Amino acid sequence: MTGFAALDPLLPDTVDPGAGERLTASLPGGREVAGVLYRARYEGWAGLWRPAVAWELTPVDPGLGVDGMSALLGALRRGLAGQALGPDSACTVTWPSRDTAMTPAFLSHGLSPSTVLAVRERGPVPDVRVPGVEVRAATVADVDELTSLWLAELRYAALVGSAVERPGAADRLHAELLRTLGTGEPAWLAESHGMAAGLALCAWPAPTPDRIAGGAWAHVGTVSVAGLARGSGIGQVLLATAHRELLARGARGTYLFYSPHNALSSVFWHRQGYRPLWTTWEVRPAGALR
Structure with missing residues (x-):
């Protein structure tokens, strides 16, 4: 090489x-x-x-x-x-x-x-289940709940990463969700005993960065779980669902971006099979x- x-x-x-x-x-x-x-x-x-x-x-x-x-x-x-x-x-x-x-x-x-920028190559996806938790494709009818979940994620990311909560952030997230759901990009909502508890927003086909070699890679944009529901396994269920569906569509693997200062995500992503490629x-x- x-x-x-x-x-x-x-x-x-x-x-x-x-x-x-x-x-x-x-x-x-x-x-x-x-x-x-x-x-x-x-x-x-x-x-x-x-x-x-x-x-x-x-x-x-x-x-x-x-x-x-x-x-x-x-x-x-x-x-x-x-x-x-x-x-x-x-x-x-x-x-x-x-x-x-x-x-x-x-x-x-x-x-x-x-x-x-971390990557996960194609490989087995664990069958993760949590009692009372269901993951389904998100729809436009879920946009308000999704916006609340994403806004909470943005606020947390602003504490531990490069994100910045600016005026009008909620409206921008709402508009981006409408665009995502309207174009059919992969998006999932996790419900715990009927209540919205987490979301996963992905892209496939994705604009694969030219910094990853060979093949078509799906993008895991945001996976977030409501604060009170963290640690219950919902994030693993969401990600397993996303991995199965994205790989079934032909992706070689998946990539994402995370903050190494985030004590939650930096550990979580590595446990799900991701490894750093670019810093x-x-x-x-x-x-x-x-």
Whole structure:
């Protein structure tokens, strides 16, 4: 294997850095390292899950090394000098999770893990059952209950991850649920003794990130259980239902994003067969980059 795939077999050889400006830095001895820097603005729906402004650095060389990464981050810091950097901002770098040797470069510049892209390859799905719990396909008639569940999840995620509860969040979640249910995207509601207790929102066919190698992957967008119902197994029942149906439709596996700071989800996802593939390192606000 070559390129990024040498770090992890589920990574592609190369990664398209997308739009942005070329950022370069020189190392002692004359070696030049490069990446692509994109200044992103997140508003509306996207603004619920990210800071309003983010400088997103994508290195293009898997052999960059700690010194090369540190040099690029130093170049980014110098490039931000003199700019008006508000509190609702961040600098991010996404890098293969298994390349832990790169960690000192991120920490020395003030970044910490913020989001993990995790994958679960096709495999057996356990038959999980909880007395009194039923999981069914969600419908438009469930939209108010689903919105309440998702809003509670957003508020929790804002405490432990990159989400931000902004004005009008409930209306945006409601509108997104109507779109999801109206287009037939996979969505399930868990009921415990007839009461709404959890939801699972997925996507298939999904816009599979170009950072996952080969095959078609389904996206597990949100799996959430009402606070009082957590720990009862409802999340496992929801996810098992989603896995069975998504794999039956032809998905090679599933992927999702979670916050490593979330003491509930970070443990839960690993127990369900997921493993980290890419980690996004972040510093907020952007001016805190060292």
